[in-house]
Amino acid sequence: MVQQNKGKIFLAEERGHHEIDWFRSFNTFNFGQYQQEHKFPFGPLYVLNDDTLAGGKSISMTVEADSVIVLIPVVGTIAYTDSAGHANYVSAGECQLYTTPKNTTIQISNPYHDELVNFLQLWFHASGNEKDTAPQVTLFDIVNNANHLVSIPVTHPQYKFAIGKYHGREESVYKLSRPQNGLFAFVIQGAFEVQYRLLHPRDGLALWEASEIELEALSNDAILLIMEIPLLYEMK
Numbered sequence: 001m002v003q004q005n006k007g008k009i010f011l012a013e014e015r016g017h018h019e020i021d022w023f024r025s026f027n028t029f030n031f032g033q034y035q036q037e038h039k040f041p042f043g044p045l046y047v048l049n050d051d052t053l054a055g056g057k058s059i060s061m062t063v064e065a066d067s068v069i070v071l072i073p074v075v076g077t078i079a080y081t082d083s084a085g086h087a088n089y090v091s092a093g094e095c096q097l098y099t100t101p102k103n104t105t106i107q108i109s110n111p112y113h114d115e116l117v118n119f120l121q122l123w124f125h126a127s128g129n130e131k132d133t134a135p136q137v138t139l140f141d142i143v144n145n146a147n148h149l150v151s152i153p154v155t156h157p158q159y160k161f162a163i164g165k166y167h168g169r170e171e172s173v174y175k176l177s178r179p180q181n182g183l184f185a186f187v188i189q190g191a192f193e194v195q196y197r198l199l200h201p202r203d204g205l206a207l208w209e210a211s212e213i214e215l216e217a218l219s220n221d222a223i224l225l226i227m228e229i230p231l232l233y234e235m236k
Contacts, residue, residue, distance in 0.1 A: 005195055005210040010039075012202035015050070022054035028186075028204050042184055042206040043231040044068075047123030050202055051108075052116055053078070058109040063100055066126040068156065071096040071108070072225070074188060076117035079109040086135050090119075093142075095161070097154040098135035099126055120186075122227070127158065142223065149174055149226060160228040166190075166217030174226055175212040182208040182231040185215070190222025 016027035016034025025031075028048035030039045053059065063069070071080065077091040083105040090096045100106075110117045138153045142165040149172050152161035160177060176183060185194045185205045192199050195213045199205055207213060208231060215224060 005207050005213075007195065007197065007205055007207040008042075009197060009199070010204035010206070012200065015202070022057045023059055024052045026050040026202065041125075043182055043229050044125040044127070045122065045184060045227065045229055046125055047121060048184075048186065048204065049121040050118070051121060052118045053108065053110045055110050055113040055115055058107055060105060060107045063102055063104045063106065063123075065102050066100070066128070067102070068097065068099050068124040068126055068159065069106075070122040070124075070154070070161070071119060072122070073117060073119040076115055076119075077111060078117055078119050079111045080106070080135065081109075082106045082135075088135050088137055090137055094137050094139055095152050095154060096135050096137045097156060099133045099156075120188075120225075124159065124229070127230075148172065149224075158230050162226040162228075163188075164224055164226075166192075166222045166224070168217055168220045168222070171214065171216045173212055173214050176210065176228055178230070179211055180231060182206065182229045183210060183213060184227045184229060185213070186225045186227070188223040188225055190217060190219040192217055192222055192224050194224070 010028050018025045027034050029041050071090055072095050073090055073092045077089055079089055081087045140150050140152045142150050142163055147166050147170040149162040149164040187199045187201055187203050192215055194205050194215045197205055
């Protein structure tokens with residue numbers, strides 16, 4: 001008999017959707033005008049936006065709470081600036097993480113005029129123990145490390161991130177570092193079975209009370225993002 005851990009699937013087709021001529025955003029959790037029952041945050045993870053930006057365009061947002069923000073380009077390169085004076089370029093195969101205070105305004109731009117960019121925004125409520133940090137850009141390589149989960153080397157005491165690109169029917173096991181942590185899996189490309197749940201492109205899965213999770217790719221060139229998240233902490 002298969003023992004399933006407690007979990008909740010966030011289907012891609014049920015995400016919030018905001019679109020104009022040059023920008024499109026899909027929202028896994030409640031965000032902006034998208035407010036639905038059962039789309040509340042998973043622990044401190046309160047934003048998971050899947051955004052596409054046309055060439056030469058920019059979007060600006062104000063962070064309304066002290067937050068840890070992770071940017072992961074899927075296709076192309078983004079230019080990042082904020083009201084604290086930070087500026088970076090982040091490309092596919094890279095990740096930017098930083099801790100920022102509330103009321104910070106951030107701007108994300110597409111530096112190329114003839115290409116679309118697609119990127120993920122992950123926002124976590126800061127626990128109150130972090131210090132504000134300048135954005136750090138780190139590299140990861142899933143092309144030359146196929147069929148394995150590759151750690152995204154960000155420096156943060158509470159969060160762990162891993163990503164993997166798989167051939168069909170390849171399997172992996174992810175062991176959580178702490179039993180009280182939760183795990184959120186997000187399919188970037190292809191299809192997976194994660195802890196006996198079927199997930200399609202841009203589906204998400206929240207799991208808790210798990211010590212390890214099993215995953216199997218169900219298509220070639222399938223890409224999965226894993227986030228290990230503390231669920232027991234005191235927010236301020």
